[in-house]
Amino acid sequence: MNISRTAAQHWIEPHAHGIYVKPADMWIDPSRPAERALVTHGHADHARSGHTAVWATPETLAIMALRYGTEMGTPIAYGDGFEANGVKISFHPAGHVLGSAQILLEHAGERVVVTGDYKRRFDPTCAPFEAVACDVLITEATFGLPVFTHPPIEGEIAKLLAAREANADGCIVVGAYALGKAQRVIAELRRAGFDAPIYIHGAMQKMCDLYAAHNVPLGELVLATGLAKAEMKGAIVIAPPSAMHDRWAQRLPDPITAMASGWMRVRQRARQRNVELPLVISDHADWTELTDTLLELRPAETWITHGRTDALGRWCELHQLKARALDLVGREEEDEG
Amino acid sequence: MQAFAALLDGLIYTRSRDHKVRLIADYFRTTPDPDRGWALAALAGTLSISTVKAAAIRAMAEERFDPMLFRMSRDYVGDTAETVALMWPDVSQDVVAPTVSEVIDVLSGTSRARAPAVLAELMDRLDANGRYALLKLATGGMRVGISARLAKTAFGQAFGLSVDDVEEVWHALRPPYSELFAWGEGKTERPDPADSAFFRPFMLAHPLEDGNVNLDDFVAEWKWDGIRMQIASTGGETRLFSRGGDEVTAAFPEIAAAFEGIGVVDGELLVRGDVQGGEAASFNALQQRLGRKNVTAAMQSEYPVFVRLYDILFDGTEDVRALPWTKRRSRLEMFVAKLDAVRFDLSVIIEARDFDHLAEMRAAARAVAIEGVMLKRRESPYLAGRKVGLWYKWKREPLVADCVMMYAQRGSGKRSSFYSDYTFGCWTPDGALLPVGKAYSGFSDEELKWLDRFVRNNTVARFGPVREVEKSLVLEVAFDAVHESKRHKSGIAMRFPRISRLRRDKPADEADTIANLRAMIG
Numbered sequence: 083m084n085i086s087r088t089a090a091q092h093w094i095e096p097h098a099h100g101i102y103v104k105p106a107d108m109w110i111d112p113s114r115p116a117e118r119a120l121v122t123h124g125h126a127d128h129a130r131s132g133h134t135a136v137w138a139t140p141e142t143l144a145i146m147a148l149r150y151g152t153e154m155g156t157p158i159a160y161g162d163g164f165e166a167n168g169v170k171i172s173f174h175p176a177g178h179v180l181g182s183a184q185i186l187l188e189h190a191g192e193r194v195v196v197t198g199d200y201k202r203r204f205d206p207t208c209a210p211f212e213a214v215a216c217d218v219l220i221t222e223a224t225f226g227l228p229v230f231t232h233p234p235i236e237g238e239i240a241k242l243l244a245a246r247e248a249n250a251d252g253c254i255v256v257g258a259y260a261l262g263k264a265q266r267v268i269a270e271l272r273r274a275g276f277d278a279p280i281y282i283h284g285a286m287q288k289m290c291d292l293y294a295a296h297n298v299p300l301g302e303l304v305l306a307t308g309l310a311k312a313e314m315k316g317a318i319v320i321a322p323p324s325a326m327h328d329r330w331a332q333r334l335p336d337p338i339t340a341m342a343s344g345w346m347r348v349r350q351r352a353r354q355r356n357v358e359l360p361l362v363i364s365d366h367a368d369w370t371e372l373t374d375t376l377l378e379l380r381p382a383e384t385w386i387t388h389g390r391t392d393a394l395g396r397w398c399e400l401h402q403l404k405a406r407a408l409d410l411v412g413r414e415e416e417d418e419g
Numbered sequence: 420m421q422a423f424a425a426l427l428d429g430l431i432y433t434r435s436r437d438h439k440v441r442l443i444a445d446y447f448r449t450t451p452d453p454d455r456g457w458a459l460a461a462l463a464g465t466l467s468i469s470t471v472k473a474a475a476i477r478a479m480a481e482e483r484f485d486p487m488l489f490r491m492s493r494d495y496v497g498d499t500a501e502t503v504a505l506m507w508p509d510v511s512q513d514v515v516a517p518t519v520s521e522v523i524d525v526l527s528g529t530s531r532a533r534a535p536a537v538l539a540e541l542m543d544r545l546d547a548n549g550r551y552a553l554l555k556l557a558t559g560g561m562r563v564g565i566s567a568r569l570a571k572t573a574f575g576q577a578f579g580l581s582v583d584d585v586e587e588v589w590h591a592l593r594p595p596y597s598e599l600f601a602w603g604e605g606k607t608e609r610p611d612p613a614d615s616a617f618f619r620p621f622m623l624a625h626p627l628e629d630g631n632v633n634l635d636d637f638v639a640e641w642k643w644d645g646i647r648m649q650i651a652s653t654g655g656e657t658r659l660f661s662r663g664g665d666e667v668t669a670a671f672p673e674i675a676a677a678f679e680g681i682g683v684v685d686g687e688l689l690v691r692g693d694v695q696g697g698e699a700a701s702f703n704a705l706q707q708r709l710g711r712k713n714v715t716a717a718m719q720s721e722y723p724v725f726v727r728l729y730d731i732l733f734d735g736t737e738d739v740r741a742l743p744w745t746k747r748r749s750r751l752e753m754f755v756a757k758l759d760a761v762r763f764d765l766s767v768i769i770e771a772r773d774f775d776h777l778a779e780m781r782a783a784a785r786a787v788a789i790e791g792v793m794l795k796r797r798e799s800p801y802l803a804g805r806k807v808g809l810w811y812k813w814k815r816e817p818l819v820a821d822c823v824m825m826y827a828q829r830g831s832g833k834r835s836s837f838y839s840d841y842t843f844g845c846w847t848p849d850g851a852l853l854p855v856g857k858a859y860s861g862f863s864d865e866e867l868k869w870l871d872r873f874v875r876n877n878t879v880a881r882f883g884p885v886r887e888v889e890k891s892l893v894l895e896v897a898f899d900a901v902h903e904s905k906r907h908k909s910g911i912a913m914r915f916p917r918i919s920r921l922r923r924d925k926p927a928d929e930a931d932t933i934a935n936l937r938a939m940i941g
Contacts, residue, residue, distance in 0.1 A: 228484070229492045229505035231547075347505065348496050349431050349551075350835045358432045393491045400485055 088383050090194050090218045093169075094187070096385065096408040101196060101220065103187060106166035108137075110185060110196055120171065122198025123182035124149070124261055137164070139173055141181025141296055145261065148292055160209060176200040177211030178365050179262030180293060186214050194218040195381075199388070201364070202371045203235065206269040207262070207298045219381040220408070224366040225344050226390035228397075232344055232368040238361045239267075239274045245338055245359050246318060252336030253281075253314050254359065257323035257343070260286045262365050264320050265293045267342050268300045270363075271318065281306040281314065283321035283330070311335040327356060344368065373397055420516050420545060422450055423458050424552035430563040439565065443573035447600075454519040456595025461556050462563075462570035464663075466594055468526045470534045471557040476503055479535040479542075483507070494884055497835020498562075500554035507542050507550050514544045519556070520595070526557055567663070568804070578603030586803050590618035590664055616651040618660040619683060619732055619740075620803035624793060624810035631774040632811065637794045638744065639769040639777055642812055643727055644790040645689040646705055650674070650726065651733075654681045670708050673719055674726055677762040680754060681735050685801075686728035686766070725762045728755055729793075732801055740801040747801065781813065790899075791815045817897040818939050819919060820845065821930040823852055824892045827874040828885050830859060837867055838874035838886065841918070843894050845909070846932045852890055853909040855936060861897065861917035870921070893922035893930050901939050909933050911940070 095102040100112035109116040115132035122128050122138075124145030129138070136143070136155030143155045158164065160183065163172025170188040178199040187194040195216040202211045225232075246254050258264040264286050271280065279302040282290060290300055306319050314335050325331065326339055341357040344364025352360040367375065372394060376384060384405040386394050391407035398405035429442045443462065447455050460466035480489050480503045489506070496502040517525070522541060529537045538557060542550050555561050568582070571589065575582045580603060588610050592599055601607040648667070649660040657675045659668045668675050671688065690705060708714055708722065731751040732740050739747055755765045769792065771777035781792045791814035799809040822843035830839035840859040844852035862870065877889040897919035904912035911933065 227492050227495055228488055229496055229502060231505070231509070233547075348835075349428075349501060350497055353431060354836075356434070358434070360432065390491070390495075393488055396485065396487050396491070400488075 088192060088218055089190060090192055090383070093189055094194060094218075094220075096387075101387075101408075103169060103171075105189060106169040106171065106187075108166060108169075108171075111198065120185055121146070121155075122176065122185060122196065123178055125179070125199070125259075128198060137171070139181045139183050142183070143181075144292060144296070145181060145289075148288055160212075174212045174214050175209035177202060177205060177208060180208045180265070180296060180298065182208060184212075184214060186216065192217045194220065195379075196220040197222055199224065199366055201367045202375065203232070205266055205365070206273060207265045207293060213375070213378055216379060216381050218383045218385065219376070219379055220385040220387060221372065221375070221394075222366065223372060223386050223389035223391055223394045225364065225368050226372055226386070226394040228369050228393070230344060230347055230368045231370055232347070232364045233362055235270055235363055236274070238342075238363050239270050241359065242271070242318070242340060242361060243274065243276060245340070246316065249336070249338055250316050252338060253317040253319055253334050254340055255319045255321055255326055255331060255334055255337040256361070257326045257339070257341040257357075258320050259343075260322050261289055263342055263363065264322075265290060265298060265300060266365065267320060267361075267363065268303070269298065272299070272301050276318075277301060278318075279304045281309075281317045281319040283307075283319070283325050285322055285325070286320060306334075323355075373401075376403060377401070420519055420522065420549050420552060422446065423454070423519050423556070424545075424548040426458070427552050427555065427561065427563055428548055430561075430565060436569070440569065440573045440576055443565070443570065444577035447574060447577040447603075452597050452600055453595035456597055456600060457519045457523050457556075459570060459574060459596055459599075460594035461559070461561060462565050463567040464559065464561075465567075466523075466556070466559055468523065468557055468559075470529050470531050471526055471538060472531075473499065473558055475531070475534045475538060476500065476554060476558065479503070479539050480506070482535065482539070494829065495836065497829060497831045500558065501551055504547055504550035504554055507547070510543055510546065516544055516546075516549055517541055522553060522556060523595075574599070574603065578605075583803055584609070586620045590660075591615055616653045616656045616658045618649060618651065618658075618664040618666075620664070621647065621649065621662060621685065622730070622801050622803065622810060623805040624812040625805055625807065627794060627811040627813040631778075632794050634771060634774060634777065636796055636798075637811075638748075638797055639771060640729065640766050640793045640795065641769065641784070642790040642793045642814070643687040643689060643766070645687040645727075647685075648688045648726060649683065649685050649732075650678055651683045652678055652681055670714055671724055672714065674724060674762055677759045679759070680757060681733075682731060682754065683733040684728050684751070684754065685730040685732060686726040686763075688724055688726050691723045691725055725764065727764055727766050729766050730801060743798045743800065744795055745797050781815065784815070789815070815899070817899055817919075818901065819895055819897050820855075820936055820939075821893050821922060821925060822855060822896050823890050823927045823930045824873075824888055824894055825852060825854060825890060826885050826887050827870075834867070837871045839867055839871070841870070841894065843896060845930060845936055846928075848932070848934070853933060854907065855909050855911060855933070856896065856898070856913040856916040858894075858896060858916045858918050861919055862921070866918075866921055891927050893925040893927055894918050895920040895922050901936055903940065909936075911936055 093104045099114050101110040108118040108120055110120045111122055111128040112119050113130055117134045119133040120137050121142055124142050129146050131150040137158055138155055140157035143157050158173045160173055160175050163170055168189060172186045173183040174186060176182040176184045176198050178201055184198060185196045193216040195214050199222050200211050258267050268280055281304050284305055284307050290303055294300055331337055338358050340359035340361055342361045342363040344366055345351045346360035346362045384398055384403055385408050387408045395405050395407050426446045430439055433439050476499055484506055492506060493499055493502045525537055541553055545553055571585045572582045575585050598610045602609050647662045651658050657678045658666055659671055659675055661667050731747050731754055734750045739750055755763060771780060794811040796809045822845055824841050825844045826842040827838040828840040830837055842854050842857045844854045847853055873892060874886055874888055878886045879889055880887040896916050898913040898916040900914040901911055
């Protein structure tokens with residue numbers, strides 16, 4: 083959009099399949115196998131399999147090992163870093179999911195932060211976002227439209243518990259992404275005082291175990307597979323969104339379909355997915371968090387990736403912040419959120 | 420307002436009809452007057468706040484938001500009211516939310532010019548769901564999957580009344596319907612509308628799917644291509660109503676003035692042209708007149724209208740709806756004989772030897788302004804709505820053409836974010852495509868998903884919300900008629916086009932030509 087004041091564009095190249103850090107010869111969150119990859123967090127669109135060498139937080143490496151079955155990579159704890167051919171690389175909490183990190187790149191007197199996915203709300207399952215001063219901020223914009231304001235999670239959890247009370251003979255099945263969202267919903271239910279067993283879909287068990295092993299207590303979890311309908315009365319069941327309208331859900335007693343996602347803010351999105359109880363719970367920054375972060379950091383330049391780059395770019399223009407949109411390959415819309 | 424907002428949200432997310440009815444009925448039983456009456460009016464589509472138009476909401480939005488951010492948001496959400504409700508800054512906890520009746524009073528009492536500011540003050544007292552409900556209430560058009568009929572059914576269920584009893588008195592009453600609720604709760608007698616000319620529900624027909632009927636039991640009439648209309652007169656007062664029960668007297672004053680008789684009749688409003696009922700273009704003229712509050716003398720003489728009568732509901736003050744069709748027909752013939760022949764005539768009975776003969780006559784009827792054939796059971800009483808086995812409509816076969824998709828636009832409501840509105844074209848002799856129509860229906864949800872993906876993956880240019888696509892997809896388009904049009908570059912326009920099939924198998928260059936279409940002008 084604008085002529086750049088910073089030199090970052092000469093040593094950081096945005097490509098459709100990832101961000102290339104030239105002097106270090108490293109890719110950030112590459113979507114195809116790379117020799118040397120820096121990975122912000124464990125979601126599949128950021129952490130692909132097949133890289134030769136990986137640098138990530140220990141939690142992210144554990145998640146990748148669980149998903150791809152191979153131990154790999156060099157663990158870098160939050161606040162730690164290393165140097166690669168004149169580029170100082172360090173990892174800082176992003177508050178998105180367990181192990182999620184922002185990556186700070188320092189080179190030629192410039193500081194560049196790649197946020198990866200992030201949020202700034204309290205989340206009992208991961209370390210809170212840390213604001214890192216920088217010259218260039220490469221920010222996500224998944225919910226980069228002013229219509230997206232995520233309400234306080236306490237209210238959404240209260241809605242879920244109220245629906246369970248009102249549907250004592252049935253159950254509530256909550257669609258939640260298997261990494262991050264599911265564990266956060268469970269932990270928030272516990273924080274709200276719900277201490278009954280929570281039923282989970284088989285696909286979530288290992289990830290929940292991994293969270294528990296990383297000191298994120300989730301209380302008693304029961305596998306929802308193979309139980310009689312009568313046993314499931316009054317249950318809260320957490321399942322991946324793909325399983326909700328599947329045969330799997332047919333063995334549940336009178337399920338009310340809930341979905342925990344930032345996209346649930348828009349009524350017609352919830353209707354299109356046949357959701358009866360939309361829960362606006364997101365692990366991404368909402369519009370206010372995105373714009374407040376920019377005002378707080380006031381980077382000389384903002385590069386926008388992943389999501390509604392046009393609207394956040396327009397906001398930057400209105401606030402006289404220099405910004406450009408990067409066209410990275412990623413989800414076009416709402417696979418996860 | 421919160422209770423009404425919660426009701427709307429419940430209706431949006433509930434799929435089962437019974438559950439929706441239960442939600443509304445509960446609301447009616449637990450909400451005080453007049454809030455519940457206004458809510459009933461909003462759901463049934465009888466609430467109209469003349470000071471607030473969609474433009475007021477846009478004006479209010481432009482006052483507060485950057486127009487470009489608003490447009491991007493509107494494009495994503497697919498609904499102006501929801502976009503504004505979501506973008507609006509949140510309120511502090513301690514403001515008092517307005518009630519439904521306060522909203523109605525405040526908005527009805529303001530001027531159009533003041534409306535955006537008044538609306539904004541109300542917005543500042545509500546949370547996001549409340550703001551959404553407020554804007555829906557202010558503009559009408561709830562879009563929560565509730566028909567007027569379902570709202571009345573819910574009212575009936577709330578108070579143990581039949582929906583037909585509710586229908587019978589409905590049109591004599593006005594929002595906020597306090598007499599109706601008083602009757603529902605057993606506090607008063609049923610409201611008696613005898614002295615006013617009001618709407619009675621139309622009897623409607625099912626489509627004749629396949630198979631046939633025995634003409635000994637059924638009588639055949641033409642289905643005229645005009646505007647279905649009911650005329651109700653007490654002698655002192657005459658009022659005209661369209662299909663949905665909207666009063667349209669002001670749009671057709673010459674009809675009301677010419678009607679001399681007491682009773683209620685059912686017919687079709689037509690323009691007198693060279694052929695019976697006029698040409699296709701005259702239907703458009705009728706539509707234009709329908710929307711008007713006042714109609715000029717020039718319009719009246721340019722498009723001379725008359726009503727072709729189908730049936731009689733009240734003969735004088737006598738309710739004849741329970742009589743069989745044959746008896747009502749004799750009453751109607753006597754009734755019409757006394758009316759002004761310039762403005763009123765009788766729908767003729769089609770004399771066919773048997774069903775096959777009728778089919779031949781129907782097939783030959785394309786040239787005149789006939790939509791098809793009506794089949795009415797000779798013994799049928801006149802009942803509200805569609806009743807199985809009594810009346811059938813047997814429309815003409817549609818015309819079809821193979822067209823090529825050219826542009827696509829996102830839909831709204833249920834289809835927001837999906838590219839669901841398609842402009843398509845046919846070939847000129849020198850190998851160019853010219854648009855011939857636009858359609859947004861006729862496909863299944865599965866096909867819509869496929870079409871949406873096709874548009875996203877084959878976009879060659881963007882013009883604001885419109886995407887131009889690779890000219891490779893053939894759509895079979897069905898339409899009722901095609902006529903000359905100066906508005907379109909192709910010189911032709913289709914009537915009621917809809918997508919009948921996706922012809923993924925067909926190469927685009929084998930689609931129809933403009934000349935093919937022109938040959939179908941009837």
